[in-house]
Amino acid sequence: MAAYLSFKEIWRNKGRYLLFSMVIALITVLVLFTAGLGEGLASANKEYLEKINADLLVFQEDTGFSTLESRLDYNTLKQVRRWEGVADVGAIGFSNVTILFTNGAEPIDVSLIGVEPGKPGAPPAFEGEALRSKQSKTTIVDGRIAGQANLQVGDTVVVKTTQGAEDEFYELKVSGITDGRQYFFQPSVFVPLEIWDEIRPKADITNNNAPLLPNILAIQLQNPAAKIEIGQYLESRVDNIEIADIKTTYEAAPGYAEQQSTLNTMKGFTFLIGVLVIGGFFQIQTLQKVAQIGMLKAIGTSNHAVANAAILQIIFVTIFGVAIGGLATLGMAFGLPSSVPIVFTGTAVLIAVVALLLIGPIGGLVSIRLALKVEPLRALGM
Amino acid sequence: MKTILETNNVTKIYESGNLVVKAVDAVSISVQAGEFVGLVGPSGSGKTTMLAMLAALLQASDGSLKIDGYNLSEMNDIERTRFRREKIGFTFQSNNLVPYLTALENVELMLRLNKKYNRKSRQHARDLLLRLGLEDRLDSLPSQLSGGQQQRVAIARSLIHDPSVVLADEPTASLDTERANQVVGIFADLIHEQNRAGIMVTHDLRMCKYVDKVIQMVDGRVTNIITERAAIDQLASSSKLAEAPAPKAKPVQQPQSLLAHAMPNLVGAAG
Numbered sequence: 278m279a280a281y282l283s284f285k286e287i288w289r290n291k292g293r294y295l296l297f298s299m300v301i302a303l304i305t306v307l308v309l310f311t312a313g314l315g316e317g318l319a320s321a322n323k324e325y326l327e328k329i330n331a332d333l334l335v336f337q338e339d340t341g342f343s344t345l346e347s348r349l350d351y352n353t354l355k356q357v358r359r360w361e362g363v364a365d366v367g368a369i370g371f372s373n374v375t376i377l378f379t380n381g382a383e384p385i386d387v388s389l390i391g392v393e394p395g396k397p398g399a400p401p402a403f404e405g406e407a408l409r410s411k412q413s414k415t416t417i418v419d420g421r422i423a424g425q426a427n428l429q430v431g432d433t434v435v436v437k438t439t440q441g442a443e444d445e446f447y448e449l450k451v452s453g454i455t456d457g458r459q460y461f462f463q464p465s466v467f468v469p470l471e472i473w474d475e476i477r478p479k480a481d482i483t484n485n486n487a488p489l490l491p492n493i494l495a496i497q498l499q500n501p502a503a504k505i506e507i508g509q510y511l512e513s514r515v516d517n518i519e520i521a522d523i524k525t526t527y528e529a530a531p532g533y534a535e536q537q538s539t540l541n542t543m544k545g546f547t548f549l550i551g552v553l554v555i556g557g558f559f560q561i562q563t564l565q566k567v568a569q570i571g572m573l574k575a576i577g578t579s580n581h582a583v584a585n586a587a588i589l590q591i592i593f594v595t596i597f598g599v600a601i602g603g604l605a606t607l608g609m610a611f612g613l614p615s616s617v618p619i620v621f622t623g624t625a626v627l628i629a630v631v632a633l634l635l636i637g638p639i640g641g642l643v644s645i646r647l648a649l650k651v652e653p654l655r656a657l658g659m
Numbered sequence: 660m661k662t663i664l665e666t667n668n669v670t671k672i673y674e675s676g677n678l679v680v681k682a683v684d685a686v687s688i689s690v691q692a693g694e695f696v697g698l699v700g701p702s703g704s705g706k707t708t709m710l711a712m713l714a715a716l717l718q719a720s721d722g723s724l725k726i727d728g729y730n731l732s733e734m735n736d737i738e739r740t741r742f743r744r745e746k747i748g749f750t751f752q753s754n755n756l757v758p759y760l761t762a763l764e765n766v767e768l769m770l771r772l773n774k775k776y777n778r779k780s781r782q783h784a785r786d787l788l789l790r791l792g793l794e795d796r797l798d799s800l801p802s803q804l805s806g807g808q809q810q811r812v813a814i815a816r817s818l819i820h821d822p823s824v825v826l827a828d829e830p831t832a833s834l835d836t837e838r839a840n841q842v843v844g845i846f847a848d849l850i851h852e853q854n855r856a857g858i859m860v861t862h863d864l865r866m867c868k869y870v871d872k873v874i875q876m877v878d879g880r881v882t883n884i885i886t887e888r889a890a891i892d893q894l895a896s897s898s899k900l901a902e903a904p905a906p907k908a909k910p911v912q913q914p915q916s917l918l919a920h921a922m923p924n925l926v927g928a929a930g
């Protein structure tokens with residue numbers, strides 16, 4: 278009965294319900310893009326760290342978990358490596374460079390990440406080979422760069438860096454290709470730490486014997502579950518360090534929290550608008566139908582059926598609108614260049630879809646209550 | 660004849676704040692199967708309240724109502740809803756039809772509600788609408804029908820599910836005289852043919868020519884019950900519109916007694 282009434286009503290008022298579904302579709306597009314952008318920006322920020330094969334990261338003390346400010350000396354690395362519970366340690370250095378391609382592809386700004394071959398922080402190679410030698414000028418490149426510049430294992434790329442006042446060029450052989458590992462909104466190029474130290478941009482080139490200073494250390498633990506205890510222990514025992522887990526680190530990245538909270542606020546408001554629009558629509562609709570609902574109840578339609586008809590309509594219109602909006606978003610996503618930081622596969626987008634499906638029922642609650650409260654006596658004009 | 664509907668001292672008191680209105684005051688009436696009753700009276704005399712109680716839409720404050728063996732004051736909300744669906748046929752003054760259902764679907768709605776929607780009953784719905792002169796409007800939406808056509812659809816709906824009692828509240832209020840006559844005429848025919856108990860509230864006394872019994876109410880009380888054919892016809896033809904205030908009860912009583920003496924044969928034949 279409820280299904281019959283609700284679908285007949287939708288069918289005979291196709292235009293109105295379609296229009297309304299379109300409003301929901303637009304809200305869906307807006308929410309999904311906001312969620313996708315949030316996910317995309319977040320991942321552009323943290324992709325490398327999120328995938329890193331480490332449990333804890335070590336920073337220089339009082340640098341606020343900033344990979345760029347932190348500088349650690351080799352002594353620290355040796356100390357940390359010795360502690361019980363630490364399975365392995367790798368030093369990592371970060372800098373920004375431009376890479377040029379011999380095949381004529383456009384130059385790309387990348388994060389140049391120095392890692393110790395075989396140690397925590399070094400990426401796996403999904404094609405070709407992982408970094409092996411400490412001193413060879415080989416590189417593992419981010420899958421994104423490989424795709425964008427059509428790189429193959431064995432190709433050569435050129436890193437352009439500034440040494441003092443001069444631009445210098447270094448050739449690197451691509452030994453392997455890894456997956457997407459962006460860091461600081463840039464795809465990454467991995468080189469052995471010593472090569473990194475040699476080619477990274479330097480303002481001062483007079484001191485050739487300056488010691489190698491990596492930015493951070495990545496620690497693998499024998500028992501990752503004990504990372505909080507071991508972290509605190511290490512911090513108290515080794516001078517001049519602070520320790521954070523992966524999540525703490527990327528959340529502390531400059532602008533990360535602000536960016537995410539701005540996007541979450543936008544999402545929240547869009548949801549609120551959705552709830553209010555749907556609520557308003559169905560409420561007005563129900564108010565217009567008071568006489569009719571009274572009549573239906575008077576001739577013996579149960580309250581149950583009246584409420585179910587209303588719920589079915591709300592659910593149907595919401596699902597239809599969200600589906601249209603979702604498809605439209607998907608269509609638009611295919612048209613976007615890969616450099617736009619929007620990711621529609623993350624859990625945030627999934628959660629957004631579920632939440633969008635809930636705004637109908639939540640917004641419609643008031644109208645269902647209204648429908649339930651209509652007295653059948655209304656039919657007699659009483 | 661079988662008594663389908665019977666009330667005994669039914670009373671309805673509305674209380675809002677310290678204002679107490681006795682809308683229906685100790686009304687005892689009965690209606691037989693196949694009997695079409697007109698409930699008349701000035702505005703505010705309690706007709707609609709009476710109808711609402713008979714329809715199990717409103718609880719009586721006192722007294723008893725029995726319809727087809729059911730004691731209305733003993734039912735809970737769910738039972739009342741079911742009772743209305745199964746035992747009562749309704750025609751209202753306005754907003755009778757579901758706007759997004761066609762004429763035929765509106766009639767069939769009653770069958771669906773009662774889970775009697777099948778090939779045979781659907782054919783009945785069509786036949787009934789044909790009978791009401793709506794053969795080419797079966798698939799029209801209410802908005803595409805005239806007021807009279809809408810009321811005829813409502814009448815079909817009020818009869819399709821084999822109800823015991825058919826109730827109509829001012830079914831002709833929005834119709835012109837000609838259409839009102841058409842609608843009520845065919846309504847009366849169907850009630851007689853199908854042997855239903857019918858009650859029509861109207862303030863248009865002219866419509867009484869189609870009924871078998873007139874119950875007059877004033878201030879919540881039944882002041883007069885007319886059963887003689889001639890007296891009813893007299894009442895129907897003598898009045899232009901029925902909204903004359905209270906003294907109406909008396910002039911009606913006179914012709915009734917007069918007629919009863921003057922034309923005993925006719926009255927007898929009518930009964």
Ligand SMILES: Nc1ncnc2c1ncn2[C@@H]1O[C@H](COP(=O)(O)OP(=O)(O)O)[C@@H](O)[C@H]1O
Nearest residue numbers: 673675680682701702703704705706707708709
């Ligand atoms: N819900 C209500 N609350 C209070 N008084 C009411 C209510 N409904 C009707 N009444 C009063 O009851 C009396 C009878 O009303 P009603 O049954 O509508 O009469 P009629 O249908 O004959 O015009 C009137 O005095 C009316 O004002």
Ligand SMILES: [Mg+2]
Nearest residue numbers: 703706707708
């Ligand atoms: Mg009334």
